[in-house]
Amino acid sequence: MSAVTLSKSLQVALLQFHAGADKSANLQKVTEFIKKALNHTPKPQLLVLPECFQSPYAVDQFKNYAEKIPDGETTQLLSKLAKENNVSIIGGSIPELDETDGSLYNTSVVFDPNGEIVAKHRKVHLFDISIPGGITFKESDSLKPGNKATVFEIPQIDTIFGLGICYDIRFPELATIASRRGAGIMAYPGAFNTVTGPKFWTKFSVARAIDNQNYVLMCSPARNPNGGYQSYGHSMVVDPNGNILVELGHEEDIAYAELKKDEIVEARKNIPISIQRRFDIYDDVSKNPKVSAL
Numbered sequence: 242m243s244a245v246t247l248s249k250s251l252q253v254a255l256l257q258f259h260a261g262a263d264k265s266a267n268l269q270k271v272t273e274f275i276k277k278a279l280n281h282t283p284k285p286q287l288l289v290l291p292e293c294f295q296s297p298y299a300v301d302q303f304k305n306y307a308e309k310i311p312d313g314e315t316t317q318l319l320s321k322l323a324k325e326n327n328v329s330i331i332g333g334s335i336p337e338l339d340e341t342d343g344s345l346y347n348t349s350v351v352f353d354p355n356g357e358i359v360a361k362h363r364k365v366h367l368f369d370i371s372i373p374g375g376i377t378f379k380e381s382d383s384l385k386p387g388n389k390a391t392v393f394e395i396p397q398i399d400t401i402f403g404l405g406i407c408y409d410i411r412f413p414e415l416a417t418i419a420s421r422r423g424a425g426i427m428a429y430p431g432a433f434n435t436v437t438g439p440k441f442w443t444k445f446s447v448a449r450a451i452d453n454q455n456y457v458l459m460c461s462p463a464r465n466p467n468g469g470y471q472s473y474g475h476s477m478v479v480d481p482n483g484n485i486l487v488e489l490g491h492e493e494d495i496a497y498a499e500l501k502k503d504e505i506v507e508a509r510k511n512i513p514i515s516i517q518r519r520f521d522i523y524d525d526v527s528k529n530p531k532v533s534a535l
């Protein structure tokens with residue numbers, strides 16, 4: 242069985258709210274949601290925010306809300322809130338402005354309970370799709386993709402995580418890389434929509450949990466009654482056997498769950514796929530796929 246790094250038990254909260262056009266109001270809202278989540282008993286040790294929580298999810302708008310990291314006001318605010326409240330935060334995502342060349346990224350920043358940044362993930366797989374009669378969206382019209390898988394540890398809670406953003410969940414490799422490096426939790430801030438959400442959101446959440454027998458945290462924006470991109474909502478926590486522990490509807494709300502190391506250890510002991518992998522056959526599949534057609 243491969244080793245997993247996770248504290249015996251971890252209390253998490255997923256904060257599902259929607260962002261509007263007013264950035265200050267969005268930052269005020271995240272502050273209020275964090276306060277509300279921390280009043281819960283038991284107190285969450287880890288908070289997860291949704292994808293694009295301080296800007297509308299719109300390719301022509303990202304530039305208007307983009308910030309440098311770590312100097313921008315959103316990163317500074319989350320750092321302060323993490324430190325003041327002694328809580329870890331997976332900071333959903335924001336449009337990031339890279340000052341070196343002016344490129345924009347869809348980026349998630351993670352804070353430990355001292356307010357220090359422990360990880361930064363730039364969405365690797367951009368959401369470029371076109372479903373006739375359904376939805377067309379092309380993040381690559383204004384964003385560039387990140388170029389690395391993100392695995393990080395928060396030492397204060399003795400836990401290793403993998404991190405992806407929304408469309409990243411459709412690509413199982415990121416979660417498998419994280420699991421091989423000791424992660425027992427995959428977190429995906431994500432804004433599926435009312436076309437793809439009902440078809441795929443739960444399936445991918447469960448799939449990524451049972452692929453590697455880890456917890457999956459899916460944190461969505463709430464649906465926005467004022468229009469624009471309609472997020473699916475349904476933030477959820479899935480356990481290492483693919484059971485949904487908690488699932489929200491599409492309105493603003495908070496999901497709480499307790500994650501237990503024993504659940505991962507037992508799932509991996511009972512069905513030991515983590516030590517049955519055949520890397521002699523597929524370790525370099527991305528470079529040199531040895532595939533027979535028949």
Ligand SMILES: NC(=O)CCC(=O)C(=O)O
Binds near residue numbers: 407409434437
């Ligand atoms: N924000 C996103 O990446 C949306 C992904 C999505 O809706 C999907 O179906 O995948």
